[in-house]
Amino acid sequence: MKWWLFPFLLFLAVWAMELDPDSFDSVCEVAQNVVQGQINYYEGLSYGGTVGEFVAPYYWWHAGEVFGGWVDYWHFCKPDNETFEKILSDAMLHQAGSKWDYMPSNQSMTEGNDDQGIWGLALLQAAERNFTDHEDHSWLSLAQSIYNQMVSRWDDSTCNGGLRWQIFTWNSGYNYKNSISNGCFFHIAARLYRYTDDERYLEQAEKIWDWMWGVGFMKYKQESGDFIIYDGADDQTNCTDLTVHRWSYIYGVFLGGCAYLYNSTGDDVWKERVDEILVATEDYFYNNSILTEKTCAPWGMCNTDQRFFLALLTRNMGLTATLIPSMHDHIRDDMLKKSAVAAAQSCSGGSDGVTCGQNWNYNGWDGKYGLGEQTNALETILTMITTEHVPYTADTGGLSKSVPDAGNHSTTSVNNNVFDVETKDRAGAAVLTAVVLGLTLSGGVWMLF
Numbered sequence: 418m419k420w421w422l423f424p425f426l427l428f429l430a431v432w433a434m435e436l437d438p439d440s441f442d443s444v445c446e447v448a449q450n451v452v453q454g455q456i457n458y459y460e461g462l463s464y465g466g467t468v469g470e471f472v473a474p475y476y477w478w479h480a481g482e483v484f485g486g487w488v489d490y491w492h493f494c495k496p497d498n499e500t501f502e503k504i505l506s507d508a509m510l511h512q513a514g515s516k517w518d519y520m521p522s523n524q525s526m527t528e529g530n531d532d533q534g535i536w537g538l539a540l541l542q543a544a545e546r547n548f549t550d551h552e553d554h555s556w557l558s559l560a561q562s563i564y565n566q567m568v569s570r571w572d573d574s575t576c577n578g579g580l581r582w583q584i585f586t587w588n589s590g591y592n593y594k595n596s597i598s599n600g601c602f603f604h605i606a607a608r609l610y611r612y613t614d615d616e617r618y619l620e621q622a623e624k625i626w627d628w629m630w631g632v633g634f635m636k637y638k639q640e641s642g643d644f645i646i647y648d649g650a651d652d653q654t655n656c657t658d659l660t661v662h663r664w665s666y667i668y669g670v671f672l673g674g675c676a677y678l679y680n681s682t683g684d685d686v687w688k689e690r691v692d693e694i695l696v697a698t699e700d701y702f703y704n705n706s707i708l709t710e711k712t713c714a715p716w717g718m719c720n721t722d723q724r725f726f727l728a729l730l731t732r733n734m735g736l737t738a739t740l741i742p743s744m745h746d747h748i749r750d751d752m753l754k755k756s757a758v759a760a761a762q763s764c765s766g767g768s769d770g771v772t773c774g775q776n777w778n779y780n781g782w783d784g785k786y787g788l789g790e791q792t793n794a795l796e797t798i799l800t801m802i803t804t805e806h807v808p809y810t811a812d813t814g815g816l817s818k819s820v821p822d823a824g825n826h827s828t829t830s831v832n833n834n835v836f837d838v839e840t841k842d843r844a845g846a847a848v849l850t851a852v853v854l855g856l857t858l859s860g861g862v863w864m865l866f
């Protein structure tokens with residue numbers, strides 16, 4: 418590149434991140450840059466990299482979270498050819514593993530119920546946004562498989578029930594029961610109920626909700642009357658010793674789950690629960706009306722995982738706004754808009770000019786960077802579109818096929834071939850991505866002059 422182009426590109430990058438939250442085109446334009454910043458961490462397009470994974474230190478669940486956001490980006494912003502669709506579809510299917518159960522053997526040293534659950538949210542996003550299905554394994558059926566696996570892992574031996582954090586006995590955390598694992602299970606059940614209308618999912622969601630209160634993971638704090646969702650507790654003390662930290666993604670998955678249940682049942686009790694979680698979110702996760710991961714961010718103490726949490730809160734706020742029309746304006750205009758604009762203006766850093774920061778109150782890029790920062794920004798920015806579009810169900814255009822007993826007979830699915838990506842497709846995809854990026858920049862320069 419000619420050296421004298423740099424100042425123009427730098428200027429361009431800053432300019433490009435100015436978000437007009439009410440303009441569809443502006444949201445997609447900014448989103449495209451933020452997605453490019455995510456792709457810079459993606460392994461699946463480079464030689465020897467694993468399809469569906471991101472470079473270290475990013476774990477398997479981070480990928481599941483990113484892909485859930487990419488489904489929305491694909492659906493609404495329609496990146497203008499099939500390259501992106503293929504990259505995303507390959508990634509999500511490859512990580513299903515050889516039994517199509519999202520228990521890929523490479524992850525058995527670390528995979529917990531929450532990790533699998535967050536992949537489940539991406540699969541539901543795919544079903545509800547009409548993302549092109551695999552001919553034998555619909556997105557919906559893959560989510561149903563995760564659901565059925567979770568049903569079979571429900572553990573009554575301690576704490577009166579619930580899912581454990583870890584799936585495998587050899588992983589530390591097996592003795593911990595936690596809100597995010599059970600929250601993902603609740604959320605998946607709620608969405609499956611709305612999509613399929615099958616009462617079993619509703620009954621399961623109610624059971625999980627009641628368990629959360631019974632075990633004390635949800636409660637009103639005595640002094641203040643605040644509604645709180647705790648992180649979890651050790652089951653060796655029968656879950657009596659609560660870990661008190663509050664994390665935004667836990668509020669997010671429960672918020673969304675309640676909204677799906679209100680939308681599909683019309684039962685006011687779920688709307689009251691949505692209200693309560695929203696108020697608790699407003700009270701805790703904001704600074705100057707802008708979202709922040711309050712438990713760690715003010716002290717610069719968020720670890721790699723915690724830097725991804727806000728995305729799942731804002732994705733769920735977006736869904737809630739469309740599922741409960743009476744709450745739409747408050748969620749979109751009072752709770753999300755300022756953060757979306759602030760997140761966008763933070764995405765002007767790094768050597769690629771599309772790196773997003775962590776503190777959106779900061780004027781410009783705060784010097785923090787990572788796949789988590791990109792992901793939080795992307796999903797928050799996309800809510801300016803997602804709040805306007807209700808997710809499909811089987812009755813309103815969703816085509817993803819239901820397989821209620823998916824995952825229940827894993828011995829029969831062992832014979833299925835591992836989904837494999839041909840090397841030539843991968844090489845082709847890498848070239849196309851480079852071309853797409855090239856076009857973005859030159860297109861921008863063209864507009865500049």
Ligand SMILES: *[C@@H]1O[C@H](CO)[C@@H](O)[C@H](O)[C@H]1NC(C)=O
Binds near residue numbers: 497499500849
């Ligand atoms: C995607 O767009 C690029 C750049 O315009 C083009 O070279 C490529 O052929 C397109 N691919 C498809 C599948 O349309």
Ligand SMILES: *[C@@H]1O[C@H](CO)[C@@H](O)[C@H](O)[C@H]1NC(C)=O
Binds near residue numbers: 467468512521523
């Ligand atoms: C498991 O790891 C191997 C070696 O890194 C890789 O080739 C393969 O694609 C991985 N499988 C999945 C499902 O990630």
Ligand SMILES: *[C@@H]1O[C@H](CO)[C@@H](O)[C@H](O)[C@H]1NC(C)=O
Binds near residue numbers: 655
């Ligand atoms: C464990 O806690 C549950 C409530 O979470 C309670 O119902 C049960 O009786 C307790 N079990 C023991 C052995 O204390």
Ligand SMILES: *[C@@H]1O[C@H](CO)[C@@H](O)[C@H](O)[C@H]1NC(C)=O
Binds near residue numbers: 683
């Ligand atoms: C469910 O969502 C749709 C789309 O926003 C809305 O028309 C419908 O009224 C909602 N149902 C309830 C019970 O709020």
Ligand SMILES: *[C@@H]1O[C@H](CO)[C@@H](O)[C@H](O)[C@H]1NC(C)=O
Binds near residue numbers: 704715
């Ligand atoms: C709120 O944001 C301001 C401005 O960035 C910052 O100085 C302050 O530490 C933040 N406070 C909390 C609690 O996050």
Ligand SMILES: *[C@@H]1O[C@H](CO)[C@@H](O)[C@H](O)[C@H]1NC(C)=O
Binds near residue numbers: 547549813814815816
């Ligand atoms: C879903 O996608 C298919 C193509 O895969 C298309 O034919 C159909 O019209 C889409 N449905 C909706 C509701 O957009």
Ligand SMILES: *[C@@H]1O[C@H](CO)[C@@H](O)[C@H](O)[C@H]1NC(C)=O
Binds near residue numbers: 565568821822
């Ligand atoms: C699948 O398995 C779960 C857990 O074992 C069970 O509760 C459920 O009824 C089964 N579903 C079907 C459709 O067979």
